[in-house]
Amino acid sequence: MKSSAMGRREFLRAAAAAAFSAKYLRAQSASPRSNPASSTPLPKSLLTPNTDFFIRNHFKTPSINEEKWTLEIAGAVTNPIKLSYSDLLLASSVRRPLTTECAGNLSGGAGVSTAIWSGLPLASLLKQAGIQAKATTIIFHGADAGDAEGMPPNTHYARAIPLDKAMDDSTLLAYEMNGAPLPPEHGFPLRALVSGWYGMDSVKWLTRIEVSQEPFQGYFQQQYYVAVKANGDRQIITRMRVNSKFLRPIDAEEIRTKTYQIDGVAWAGEAKIAKVELRFDESGFWQPAELAQSPTPMVWTSWSFPWKTPQPRQYKIEVRASDDQGNTQPPSRDPDRKDDYELNTPHRITVTVRS
Numbered sequence: 001m002k003s004s005a006m007g008r009r010e011f012l013r014a015a016a017a018a019a020f021s022a023k024y025l026r027a028q029s030a031s032p033r034s035n036p037a038s039s040t041p042l043p044k045s046l047l048t049p050n051t052d053f054f055i056r057n058h059f060k061t062p063s064i065n066e067e068k069w070t071l072e073i074a075g076a077v078t079n080p081i082k083l084s085y086s087d088l089l090l091a092s093s094v095r096r097p098l099t100t101e102c103a104g105n106l107s108g109g110a111g112v113s114t115a116i117w118s119g120l121p122l123a124s125l126l127k128q129a130g131i132q133a134k135a136t137t138i139i140f141h142g143a144d145a146g147d148a149e150g151m152p153p154n155t156h157y158a159r160a161i162p163l164d165k166a167m168d169d170s171t172l173l174a175y176e177m178n179g180a181p182l183p184p185e186h187g188f189p190l191r192a193l194v195s196g197w198y199g200m201d202s203v204k205w206l207t208r209i210e211v212s213q214e215p216f217q218g219y220f221q222q223q224y225y226v227a228v229k230a231n232g233d234r235q236i237i238t239r240m241r242v243n244s245k246f247l248r249p250i251d252a253e254e255i256r257t258k259t260y261q262i263d264g265v266a267w268a269g270e271a272k273i274a275k276v277e278l279r280f281d282e283s284g285f286w287q288p289a290e291l292a293q294s295p296t297p298m299v300w301t302s303w304s305f306p307w308k309t310p311q312p313r314q315y316k317i318e319v320r321a322s323d324d325q326g327n328t329q330p331p332s333r334d335p336d337r338k339d340d341y342e343l344n345t346p347h348r349i350t351v352t353v354r355s
């Protein structure tokens with residue numbers, strides 16, 4: 001964002017108490033379902049800098065002028081509303097650490113990151129709009145659009161989530177990332193954050209939120225992000241699965257010390273990490289790693305393992321995590337799956353110990 005926009009932002013915040021009319025937005029009391037991670041400090045080392053945060057976009061990044069941009073909430077509501085960027089900045093906000101993962105992230109891949117997000121609970125706006133009876137679906141419409149093989153011309157990116165997930169306090173409309181306005185490639189001026197679900201539901205460059213009484217039939221809902229079985233059965237992908245990865249060592253690293261601290265992170269979407277285990281050379285013996293902090297839903301947990309390096313040679317190391325719902329990373333990919341999503345087999349690397 002330009003420096004002039006930053007100045008305007010600070011002015012708006014300073015003027016909030018005197019200048020903002022709460023025509024649409026009112027502070028909402030905390031819900032019993034409030035995300036536990038929202039009040040849990042996160043070590044700075046676990047945050048991903050904005051410049052390093054993974055990027056997965058489907059079309060060219062749209063250029064949006066915050067002075068002209070608006071967010072519309074319409075459809076099956078009794079009080080359709082339209083909000084400006086200024087309205088959002090002056091509303092009561094929340095800050096929460098959340099981990100986001102691409103649905104197509106490879107085991108051990110870079111398509112997962114964590115930031116502290118600032119914005120508004122989606123539920124507060126939906127309550128203001130007044131949801132009509134029989135509404136079941138909330139559709140996020142983004143400003144990005146384009147063409148691709150097998151796709152209808154000029155398809156806009158859109159995804160939908162169930163009403164109950166939209167009304168959960170963990171679902172946000174975010175305008176800041178790690179204390180700074182959203183970078184253009186991460187959805188400026190506003191994006192959804194569907195906590196604990198894969199990143200494709202956290203639609204960027206929001207322009208419209210539609211409340212619907214019918215299932216959403218959009219291309220990216222029914223054709224793109226779906227689990228496909230060998231018999232042709234299809235299921236929409238939503239919740240993040242338990243997963244983990246090494247941060248150090250990296251694959252093919254050479255280790256020349258008698259002891260080496262292996263470090264990594266593990267995450268489980270809406271669940272909590274219960275344990276992380278390592279195995280060496282497919283021995284069959286899984287050894288527990290140490291968790292660095294008390295696990296919470298929606299945010300990854302760091303772990304470590306003090307490895308007393310054995311005799312010099314090459315070693316294969318793998319890591320797996322389990323959540324508090326009894327789910328563990330599977331040893332291999334389900335052979336019945338014919339898609340490229342939800343890849344959460346153990347992260348496996350090879351290292352060489354040198355004398």
